[in-house]
Amino acid sequence: MKSMQLRLKVNGESQEWTIAPGDLLLDVLRRESYFGVKRGCETGECGACTVLVNGKPINSCLMFAAQAEGCDVLTIEGIAQGEKLDPLQEAFLEYGAVQCGYCTPGMILSAKALLAERPDPTEAEVREALAGNFCRCTGYLKPVEAVMAAARVYRTQAATPQTGRTSQKSKRKSQKSKPREGL
Amino acid sequence: MFDHIERFYRPTTLREALELLRKVGSRGRIVAGATDIVMQADRSIRFLVDATHLGLNYVRRQGKGWAIGSTTTMAALEHSTVIRALAGGILAKAASTCGSIQNRNMATVGGNLANASPAADTAAVLLALDAQVMVASSRRKRKIALAEFYLGPHRTVLDGALLEEVVIPALPGGGRMGWSFQKLGRTKTDISLVNVAAGLQADASGRIKWARLALGAVGPTPLRARNAETLLQGNTLHEDLLTRVREAVMQEVNPISDGRASAEYRREMSGVLARRALRECAAQAGCKL
Numbered sequence A: 001m002k003s004m005q006l007r008l009k010v011n012g013e014s015q016e017w018t019i020a021p022g023d024l025l026l027d028v029l030r031r032e033s034y035f036g037v038k039r040g041c042e043t044g045e046c047g048a049c050t051v052l053v054n055g056k057p058i059n060s061c062l063m064f065a066a067q068a069e070g071c072d073v074l075t076i077e078g079i080a081q082g083e084k085l086d087p088l089q090e091a092f093l094e095y096g097a098v099q100c101g102y103c104t105p106g107m108i109l110s111a112k113a114l115l116a117e118r119p120d121p122t123e124a125e126v127r128e129a130l131a132g133n134f135c136r137c138t139g140y141l142k143p144v145e146a147v148m149a150a151a152r153v154y155r156t157q158a159a160t161p162q163t164g165r166t167s168q169k170s171k172r173k174s175q176k177s178k179p180r181e182g183l
Numbered sequence B: 001m002f003d004h005i006e007r008f009y010r011p012t013t014l015r016e017a018l019e020l021l022r023k024v025g026s027r028g029r030i031v032a033g034a035t036d037i038v039m040q041a042d043r044s045i046r047f048l049v050d051a052t053h054l055g056l057n058y059v060r061r062q063g064k065g066w067a068i069g070s071t072t073t074m075a076a077l078e079h080s081t082v083i084r085a086l087a088g089g090i091l092a093k094a095a096s097t098c099g100s101i102q103n104r105n106m107a108t109v110g111g112n113l114a115n116a117s118p119a120a121d122t123a124a125v126l127l128a129l130d131a132q133v134m135v136a137s138s139r140r141k142r143k144i145a146l147a148e149f150y151l152g153p154h155r156t157v158l159d160g161a162l163l164e165e166v167v168i169p170a171l172p173g174g175g176r177m178g179w180s181f182q183k184l185g186r187t188k189t190d191i192s193l194v195n196v197a198a199g200l201q202a203d204a205s206g207r208i209k210w211a212r213l214a215l216g217a218v219g220p221t222p223l224r225a226r227n228a229e230t231l232l233q234g235n236t237l238h239e240d241l242l243t244r245v246r247e248a249v250m251q252e253v254n255p256i257s258d259g260r261a262s263a264e265y266r267r268e269m270s271g272v273l274a275r276r277a278l279r280e281c282a283a284q285a286g287c288k289l
Helices: A025-031 A087-094 A104-117 A123-129 A141-159 A168-176 B014-027 B035-040 B074-079 B081-095 B109-114 B121-128 B226-232 B239-252 B263-285
Strands: A004-010 A013-019 A050-053 A056-059 A072-074 B007-009 B028-031 B047-050 B059-062 B065-069 B132-136 B141-145 B150-152 B162-168 B176-184 B194-202 B208-216
Touching: A050 A104, A056 A104, A087 A104, A087 A141, A104 A123, A104 A141, A123 A141, B014 B028, B014 B047, B014 B162, B059 B081, B065 B081, B074 B081, B074 B109, B081 B121, B081 B176, B081 B194, B109 B121, B109 B162, B121 B176, B121 B194, B121 B208, B176 B263, B194 B263, B208 B226, B208 B239, B208 B263, B226 B239, B239 B263
Parallel strands: A004 A072, B007 B047, B028 B047
Antiparallel strands: A004 A013, A050 A056, A050 A072, B059 B065, B065 B162, B132 B141, B132 B162, B176 B194, B194 B208
């Protein structure tokens, strides 16, 4: 079996990996220690393996790694700004939206993609955005509340310029991990 | 799981892709959204040819009709202003029910057709729109009516060729139109137990000048209910006619029983959804019932 090179950006960092032509993106990301990408149903139903590819949520269990060539991939490991958690992560903790935690990375990434497009979503839109992420512990009420709360924080942040509150390191990281438009 | 794949090709022109497909023959497979291929895990596949870099991701007006590149995703169809304005938005609506957002960001219209699942949601709509598909191989390019494209469950006339484009011809003009897409599934985005796409054109007196009724998941291929369409043609819609159409539909479908639903239930629901679709069409076309 032949191998091939895969060049992509993961959480803003350029990577070049040797993969097999039939490798799935889920397997490659976990092999490279992005363990926040969860292996769930492996049939594109549960959304535990959700990552953002060029800003859009996809099930990494159904995508060949070779298809991510040249893409910007965002995993849960890339959404905090240095030591500072993303408002979505803060809100999931604050609202008790995490129980076993297995679905959490996927849920947060789906929500992240929603809020990038719709900063002021309705609850129905949040539910729709999370419809591809199954939770088998807490249910969906708390995650939905958390996303609505995080949306408010994002909007406040967008309205108030944050001078001097972000360290140089986390600034750089936040710029790097910003997903590019278009899949 | 796919350790039997020897090469993953990423051609950037159609010509290159078609040449590769010719070379790899029956051991090759076209991949775009990958959602079906990964699930099927066919171990006879040795070569994958990625069709997503061929410039086939577009939606455009073509004369009085429309052209949709085969690698246009369900999400793109769902959000396209052109597609939302076409035929009361039934194609956009069908695309928006093809799985979760994650899957709709990957799955393509060409894949939905070429995979030839009898339940494919865009197929019923495209049948109702008299769509054609442009099929390309290294030897020739031809346009085939979608109604002639399917041979059976997961079988098409493609035979290794590439579905390049979906063509929707001009819709009938000069009358009031009504459109509907109805789907029955466990949830809004689950696989259809039955889906129905319908289109009606009525004249000022409410007489039906043109009718299309297509169904999915109730036969070996997505199908047109041609007897039901004939009943509608030239007539004025009323409750008795709807009842006869419902009965005609139930006779024309040929569903199977599986883990999701029994054949009897699918047949019954075919009639229910067809009637529901025609009511919605009638309301839009200004037909009184």
